[in-house]
Amino acid sequence: MNPGDRVRVDRGATRYEGVLMPSTTDDHLVVKLDGGYNVGVDRAEADVELLEADTYDVAAAGDAEGASEITFDDDLPTVALISTGGTIASTVDYRTGAVTAQFDAEDVLRAVPELAGRANYRGRVVANILSENMTPDVWVDLAEAVHEEVERGADGVVVMHGTDTMQYTASALAFMMETPVPVVFTGSQRSADRPSSDNVMNAVCAVEAATADHSEVLVCMHADGSDDRCALHRGTRVRKNHTSRRDAFETVGAEPVGEVAWDGGDVSFRRPVDGHGAADLALAADLERDVELLKFVPGTGAAALAAVDDAKGVVLEGTGLGHVNTAWVDRIAELVDDGTTVVMTSQCLEGRVCDRVYDTGRDLLDAGVVEAGDTLPGTAYVKLMWALANADDPAAAMGRPVAAELQERSVPWT
Numbered sequence: 001m002n003p004g005d006r007v008r009v010d011r012g013a014t015r016y017e018g019v020l021m022p023s024t025t026d027d028h029l030v031v032k033l034d035g036g037y038n039v040g041v042d043r044a045e046a047d048v049e050l051l052e053a054d055t056y057d058v059a060a061a062g063d064a065e066g067a068s069e070i071t072f073d074d075d076l077p078t079v080a081l082i083s084t085g086g087t088i089a090s091t092v093d094y095r096t097g098a099v100t101a102q103f104d105a106e107d108v109l110r111a112v113p114e115l116a117g118r119a120n121y122r123g124r125v126v127a128n129i130l131s132e133n134m135t136p137d138v139w140v141d142l143a144e145a146v147h148e149e150v151e152r153g154a155d156g157v158v159v160m161h162g163t164d165t166m167q168y169t170a171s172a173l174a175f176m177m178e179t180p181v182p183v184v185f186t187g188s189q190r191s192a193d194r195p196s197s198d199n200v201m202n203a204v205c206a207v208e209a210a211t212a213d214h215s216e217v218l219v220c221m222h223a224d225g226s227d228d229r230c231a232l233h234r235g236t237r238v239r240k241n242h243t244s245r246r247d248a249f250e251t252v253g254a255e256p257v258g259e260v261a262w263d264g265g266d267v268s269f270r271r272p273v274d275g276h277g278a279a280d281l282a283l284a285a286d287l288e289r290d291v292e293l294l295k296f297v298p299g300t301g302a303a304a305l306a307a308v309d310d311a312k313g314v315v316l317e318g319t320g321l322g323h324v325n326t327a328w329v330d331r332i333a334e335l336v337d338d339g340t341t342v343v344m345t346s347q348c349l350e351g352r353v354c355d356r357v358y359d360t361g362r363d364l365l366d367a368g369v370v371e372a373g374d375t376l377p378g379t380a381y382v383k384l385m386w387a388l389a390n391a392d393d394p395a396a397a398m399g400r401p402v403a404a405e406l407q408e409r410s411v412p413w414t
Helices: 087-093 105-111 136-151 166-176 199-210 302-308 326-337 359-366 377-390 394-398
Strands: 006-011 014-021 028-033 038-042 047-052 067-070 078-085 120-129 156-160 183-186 217-222 229-234 238-240 249-251 258-261 267-269 291-295 313-318 341-346
Touching: 006 028, 006 038, 014 038, 078 136, 105 120, 120 136, 136 156, 136 166, 156 199, 166 183, 166 217, 166 238, 166 377, 183 199, 199 217, 199 229, 199 258, 217 249, 229 249, 291 302, 291 377, 302 326, 313 377, 326 341, 326 359, 341 377, 341 394, 377 394
Parallel strands: 078 120, 078 156, 156 183, 183 217, 291 313, 313 341
Antiparallel strands: 006 014, 006 047, 014 028, 028 038, 067 120, 217 229, 229 258, 238 249, 258 267
């Protein structure tokens, strides 16, 4: 018997049934039960019966580029599934228990059989890393991979990503790409071996969103604590606001742009979105890596700015309307004079920067600081990387919307 086979294991009066998984020792069997949990059994005490052999040939799957394809119906749309790692990708590989970059359409459908019949799928690996190990280099690789999949005819793209830094990557793609088809990020807060896992619902809703009539870069995650709908957030306006809740993601400053119903998969939008084919496919994937995000807190002296002396760009996360200690102003002016683009955002979750109200703010404007309106600090950090590499006037680009990151007005909502 081999990993992937379905087996029945009797140990004394206890019976287990599930999928045989790899074991790190020769003395124990590991079986994934139907409920999602694993059980380890001493081989010497186990009576094992093969119920169904696994016929999937991992070695034969995929091509030299790490991509694969499986087709169900010529009338269905084609969705490219791209993995970067994270909890949802680990559930895809959890069939064998291995943490590996092997990721293809067959793996996805084995892990999430509810996806079958919704689209034709192609699978591709860009990275197999934990979310905290994400880098701008991977953002570029991902943008190029998405561009290639759309060029190959994908009707939509789903990016499976770790949740901790998903908002940064979604922002990066929103700035780097113009896409005629949906690009939808999804992940899971809880892995497949937990009864409360959100991986299946998020993956299915993401595919439904990737085949809907829009051409946005969106994040698709649970809308609330129940299993009834997923929210669709614009990639440049979303923030992960809870460490572990399934509905951890929120659109800041507005309601989510839309949602996907779990029962039926209906996709609806609350606000206007660009339709399918509204833009021509284009890629501007250059990024200036020498950008820093610096948060001001009371008691931090201007000496903290020494850490960004040689940076091409700095995003400041100031207090309130966009303030830092007045002792910082002269040093900021020196940075600007030396050619550093300095952008001001706010630590507040709602509202926008306005440095014209108080003396400190006016002094910061005189020093050359660029206001970022209600752009989220993390999004402004990514945008500045992109603007320094692609815009003729990076400072001007930071003050105008490029990918819906900067709202025209900040309006209270309920």
